[in-house]
Amino acid sequence: MSPATLTSQAEAVAKPAGDVENFNADLKREHNTAKDGVAGVVADAMTGADTATKTKARSLIQGILVAAGAIRHFAEAVETFNQAIDRLNSQIRAEPTKEKQQAKKAELGFQYPYILQALEHAARTAKQQLSDPLDPDHVRALYAAGALPSFAAAIYSNLVDLTRVSLRTMPFDLAAMTAAKRATFLENHPVVAVAVMELTLRNEGLLTGPAPDGYYREWLTNAARRGISVDTIVDIARTHDVRPDDFEVFDGMERVTDPDGKSFFLLPPGIGGDDARHAVLMTYILNAGTDYGAASPDNDFPETPYSAAEIQRIIDRQSANGWSYDQDVGFVHGNGGRMVTTPNGMLMGLGGNWLQGMFSLKGGTAWGDIFMLNIDDVDDPDQVVKDVAQSGRASYVDDDGTVYQGQLDLDRLLHHEERHSQQWAREGYGGFIRSYAREQLTGGNETEQDAGLRDGGYH
Numbered sequence: 001m002s003p004a005t006l007t008s009q010a011e012a013v014a015k016p017a018g019d020v021e022n023f024n025a026d027l028k029r030e031h032n033t034a035k036d037g038v039a040g041v042v043a044d045a046m047t048g049a050d051t052a053t054k055t056k057a058r059s060l061i062q063g064i065l066v067a068a069g070a071i072r073h074f075a076e077a078v079e080t081f082n083q084a085i086d087r088l089n090s091q092i093r094a095e096p097t098k099e100k101q102q103a104k105k106a107e108l109g110f111q112y113p114y115i116l117q118a119l120e121h122a123a124r125t126a127k128q129q130l131s132d133p134l135d136p137d138h139v140r141a142l143y144a145a146g147a148l149p150s151f152a153a154a155i156y157s158n159l160v161d162l163t164r165v166s167l168r169t170m171p172f173d174l175a176a177m178t179a180a181k182r183a184t185f186l187e188n189h190p191v192v193a194v195a196v197m198e199l200t201l202r203n204e205g206l207l208t209g210p211a212p213d214g215y216y217r218e219w220l221t222n223a224a225r226r227g228i229s230v231d232t233i234v235d236i237a238r239t240h241d242v243r244p245d246d247f248e249v250f251d252g253m254e255r256v257t258d259p260d261g262k263s264f265f266l267l268p269p270g271i272g273g274d275d276a277r278h279a280v281l282m283t284y285i286l287n288a289g290t291d292y293g294a295a296s297p298d299n300d301f302p303e304t305p306y307s308a309a310e311i312q313r314i315i316d317r318q319s320a321n322g323w324s325y326d327q328d329v330g331f332v333h334g335n336g337g338r339m340v341t342t343p344n345g346m347l348m349g350l351g352g353n354w355l356q357g358m359f360s361l362k363g364g365t366a367w368g369d370i371f372m373l374n375i376d377d378v379d380d381p382d383q384v385v386k387d388v389a390q391s392g393r394a395s396y397v398d399d400d401g402t403v404y405q406g407q408l409d410l411d412r413l414l415h416h417e418e419r420h421s422q423q424w425a426r427e428g429y430g431g432f433i434r435s436y437a438r439e440q441l442t443g444g445n446e447t448e449q450d451a452g453l454r455d456g457g458y459h
Contacts, residue, residue, distance in 0.1 A: 003079040007072060059134065062156060066133035069147035070126045072172060076145075077122030084115045136160040149173045150185070150192045163191055166211045167199040183229060193224035197233050206237040207244075215247035215286055222288040228306055239308040240315075242285060249279045256340060256389045258410065262287045264340040264389040266382065267347070269333040273325035276347070277318050280369065284314055284345035292344070295409040300416075300452030314345040317369070320425035324368025332356060332370065338381040339370065340389055344414045346371060346421050350388070351381025363396060363457060364413075366420035368429075375403055394457060408457045416455040423447060 088108050095101040129138045136159050142148050143162050146169035149155075153162040169175075174182055174196065186193040197220045201207035212220070219242075223233050236242060254266040265283055267276055284290075293303030304310055318325070329347070332339060337352035350360075350373040357376035359365060364373040375397045378384045384403055388395040394408040424432045436447055453459050 003075040003082065007075045011068070058155075058158075062139075062159070063133040065148060065152070065155065066138060066142060067130055069142040069145075070129035070133075070138075073129075073142060073145050073147040074122055074126040076147075077119055077126075081115060081119040084111075088112070088115075134159060140165050143171075144168050146171050146175065150189065150195075153191050153195075163194070164211055165195075166202070167195050170196065170199065186224070186230065187227045190221070190224035193230065194220045197224065197230050200230050200234055201237055204234055204238065206234065206242075209244075212244050214244070215250060215282075216244040219247070219286050219288065222286065223306075226289045226306070228288055232307060235308045236285070236311060240285075240311055246278075246282055247286065249275060249282055253279070254386075256386045258343075258389055259392040260291050260411075262289075262291060262343040264342055264348075264386075266386060267329070267333075267339045267341065269338075271329065271333075273322075273327075273329055276329045276341075277322075277325045280341045280345055280347060281311070281314060281318065283341035283343060285311060287343040290344045290415065291411045292415045295411040295415075298454055299412060300455045317345075317422060317425045320428075321368035321421060323429060324370050324424075328367060328370055332372070336381065337372070338385050340385055342389075342414055344411075344418050346414070346418050348373065348385070348388070348414065348417075350375040350385050351378050352376055363394065364417070366417045366424070368424045369421050371414070371417040371420075377401075378403065406457070412452075412455040413457065416451045416457075419451040420447070423450065 088111060091108060092101050092104045095104045125141075129135075129142065132138065139148070139152075139156050139160050140162070143152050143156075144165050144167060146167060148171065150171040150173050152171070156162060171192075174185070174192075177185065186196060194217070198207065198212065211217075220233065250265055253268065256264045256266065258264070263283065263286060265279055267279065271279075289306050290303070292299065324347075329339070332349050332352065335352045335356035337349050337356050339347045339349035342348050346366075347370045349370060354377070356372075359367060360372040360374045360376065362374060364371055366372075373385075373388065373395060375384060375395065378401075384395075387403070388405075388410070391405045392410050393405040394410055394413045395403055395405050397403050427435060439445065439447055448456060448458060
């Protein structure tokens with residue numbers, strides 16, 4: 001039987017799964033309609049009455065899809081066998097004489113048993129999968145081989161966690177889509193997108209070893225959830241050589257999350273400038289977006305898309321403002337302040353003694369890549385800076401020293417302050433101080449306007 005015929009048979013086997021799924025949906029709908037018409041003891045008795053039938057229907061769907069997948073996967077093995085035999089025959093036929101063809105056949109003959117053995121092994125495996133379609137190991141193997149549909153993780157969630165299984169090839173339904181349709185599908189199905197991101201990174205040689213876990217996997221998950229394309233993630237990984245061990249900079253750091261689920265990391269007091277710089281960059285990469293665009297309809301600027309180019313811009317800004325890592329991280333910690341990395345690629349801090357307080361005015365002040373809130377001399381700066389990040393709002397201190405949250409979205413304020421960081425990078429340390437001092441003397445406000453007045457809370 002040819003591979004094409006086997007594949008056609010697989011499609012025929014899979015077809016009833018749709019009918020069973022429709023039956024399951026109809027059953028649920030009709031049961032709920034009937035249940036809505038009664039109350040009291042009768043309604044209680046009807047609760048869950050359809051569960052057994054729905055469970056059987058789900059198992060039937062699962063078995064059908066595994067059976068189709070087993071046949072589909074065996075068809076690929078047959079195709080591989082045919083291609084291997086064709087290659088051997090081509091090498092034999094390429095010889096100019098019958099004698100040389102016989103010699104070449106003898107030379108290559110040892111390969112045939114191995115090729116046949118691989119096909120026979122595939123046949124035995126397919127038979128086992130057809131005999132026990134709900135075996136989790138069989139489901140894993142077929143999913144990894146791309147023989148199950150892309151939505152298999154949801155279908156088999158009661159049997160096995162397929163989100164942790166690395167694909168070896170694209171699921172057959174995704175492979176059949178055009179690039180545009182696939183991109184739209186992945187944007188709407190984040191779980192599938194993570195699997196395809198991992199597969200593509202492996203195919204490009206940008207990821208090796210076991211299935212990624214920890215912050216690397218979270219990076220892919222965040223990107224998929226935000227609708228970041230597979231191509232963008234591959235471009236970032238290739239351009240900036242992002243590997244799982246890059247996220248080890250967060251080991252031992254306390255993580256804080258804001259209301260949108262974005263991550264901030266509390267810097268330990270003894271951290272060096274290089275590690276602080278790397279933690280800042282990796283925080284931007286990990287979050288895969290800043291939420292600035294969704295913070296308010298009154299933002300001063302459009303959101304900059306998450307990309308390899310934007311990461312490079314942050315790297316260049318960090319380099320230009322290197323003094324704020326090499327000197328000021330230690331200065332802030334040495335005077336009792338604390339800082340967190342932020343999703344938009346800079347540091348945010350508060351607290352400290354009277355000397356530290358001299359460097360933060362009004363609602364806060366940006367020094368290079370560090371934004372210091374004007375909240376000083378607090379009993380527990382660690383907790384206060386974590387509270388600010390968790391609140392998702394700009395924070396201030398009143399006359400009696402009480403810290404409170406305002407109405408300004410923290411994503412907008414951080415965007416404003418990051419633009420100040422860009423100004424420091426463009427003008428240099430002395431240049432920025434001179435231009436800002438000149439504005440104060442002349443009554444100008446160009447620096448704040450360039451950073452966004454509404455985002456900074458000035459309007």
